[in-house]
Amino acid sequence: MLFVSDVHLDAEAPESQRQFLDFLGTEARRADALYILGDLFETWVGDDDEDYGAVLEALAGLTGEGIDCFVLHGNRDFLIGQRFCARTGCRLLPDPVTVQLDGERVLLTHGDALCTDDHPYQELRTVVRDEVWQKRFLTLPLATRRMFANEARAGSRAHTARTIPIIMDVNGRAVEKAFRATRARRIIHGHTHRPGVHDTLLEGQPAQRIVLGAWYEQGSCLLYQDGRYELRTLPR
Numbered sequence: 421m422l423f424v425s426d427v428h429l430d431a432e433a434p435e436s437q438r439q440f441l442d443f444l445g446t447e448a449r450r451a452d453a454l455y456i457l458g459d460l461f462e463t464w465v466g467d468d469d470e471d472y473g474a475v476l477e478a479l480a481g482l483t484g485e486g487i488d489c490f491v492l493h494g495n496r497d498f499l500i501g502q503r504f505c506a507r508t509g510c511r512l513l514p515d516p517v518t519v520q521l522d523g524e525r526v527l528l529t530h531g532d533a534l535c536t537d538d539h540p541y542q543e544l545r546t547v548v549r550d551e552v553w554q555k556r557f558l559t560l561p562l563a564t565r566r567m568f569a570n571e572a573r574a575g576s577r578a579h580t581a582r583t584i585p586i587i588m589d590v591n592g593r594a595v596e597k598a599f600r601a602t603r604a605r606r607i608i609h610g611h612t613h614r615p616g617v618h619d620t621l622l623e624g625q626p627a628q629r630i631v632l633g634a635w636y637e638q639g640s641c642l643l644y645q646d647g648r649y650e651l652r653t654l655p656r
Contacts, residue, residue, distance in 0.1 A: 421521070422451045423642040425530065425610025426634035428496065430462035431471055436635050439656055443639060444478045447654075451487060457610050457632060458494025458515065458530030463573065465565035466558050467503035476508050483509030492517070494530045495541075495611065498549060499558070518602050522647060527602045531609030531631070534590040534598065541588075589614065590629075599627055608632070608642065615640055617651060 429437050448454050461472065483489050489510040493500060505512055516529035536542060547553055557565065589612050598607060599622050607629045615633030619626065630649060633640030639654025 421453050421455070421644040422448060423455045423457060423528075423608055423632060423644070424635075424640065425457035425632040426459045426494070426613060426640075427456070428459055428462045428635060429472060429475060433462075433636075435656060437472075437475065439639050439654070440635065441474065441478050443641070443654065444482050447641070448482055448487065449485065453488040453490065454482065455528060455608075456489065456491045456510075457528055457608065458492045458532075459496045459610065460491065460494070460500075461497040463566075463569040464497035464499050465562065465569050466499050467501045467507075468562060469566075476504070479508035479510055492528065492530055495532045495545065499554060516598070516602070518604055521644060524606065525602065525604040527598060527604040527607045529598070529607065529609045531590065531611030534594045534609065535588055535611070536591040536594045538588050588612065595629060596622065606630070610634070615651060615653075617649075 424443075427436065427440050429440060460475075479489060489508070490513050491500060491505075491510045492513050492515045500512065502512070504510070513528070516527055516533070518525055518527050520526075532541070532545060557568075560568075590609075595607065599605070605622070605625065605627045609629070610632040612631060613634040613636075614631055616631050618629040618631070620629070621627065630642060630651060632642055632651075633653070638656045641652050641654060643650045643652060
C-alpha cells in the first residue's frame with residue numbers, strides 16, 4: 421500500500437510529471453492500493469480542465485489493472501469532482517477520513533486543517549470549501565477560473581514569504597484533538613512539505629504522525645507493508 425501527497429503537478433514543471441507518471445507505471449503497479457492525500461495538482465479549476473490528460477489516462481490505467489486509488493482534496497485541488505473520478509476510476513474520500521489498515525485505525529488527511537495558527541489561510545479555506553462558493557466559481561469560463569487560480573498562487577507565495585514558518589506547520593493541540601476525536605493512534609498527512617515521522621505519547625499510549633514530502637525536487641511516498649511503515653525518498 422502506498423501513500424503520496426503534494427505532487428503539485430504543473431505544466432511548468434514537466435520533470436515532476438514525468439517522475440509521477442513513471443511512479444504510476446512502476447511502484448504503484450506493485451501496490452494493493454494508492455492513497456493520494458491532496459494536492460496532486462498545483463491547480464485544479466474544475467473537471468473540465470484538460471491540461472493533465474496524460475496523468476488522468478495513467479490513473480485510469482492503474483485502476484484498470486484492479487489497483488484501488490483513493491484521492492483526498494488538497495488546498496490546491498479541492499475542486500476535483502465526480503467527472504474526474506469517472507474518468508480515472510479513482511475514488512474520492514472525505515477529508516479527514518479514518519481507515520482500517522490491518523485492524524488499526526489510521527487517520528488520513530491532507531493536513532491543512534491542522535495548521536490552525538495560520539489564521540489568514542484558515543479564513544480563506546473556509547470560503548473556498550463552501551459549496552455555494554464552489555458552484556458559483558465553476559460557472560465561470562475556464563479561462564477566468566485559470567486567471568483567478570494564477571492570482572491565488574501568487575498570493576500564496578507572498579503569504580508564505582512573509583509568514584513565520586512555524587505558523588504554517590501543524591498546531592500541536594489540533595493534532596491531539598484529531599487523535600482524540602477519531603480514536604486513532606496514527607495520522608498520515610501532507611501539506612506542510614516537512615516529511616518525517618513523529619512519535620509521541622497520548623494518555624500514556626504510543627501515537628505517531630507521519631508527514632509525507634512534496635514532489636518539487638524529488639518524489640516522496642510512504643510504503644505500508646507487513647505491518648510496517650517506511651517513508652521513502654524517490655530521487656529524480
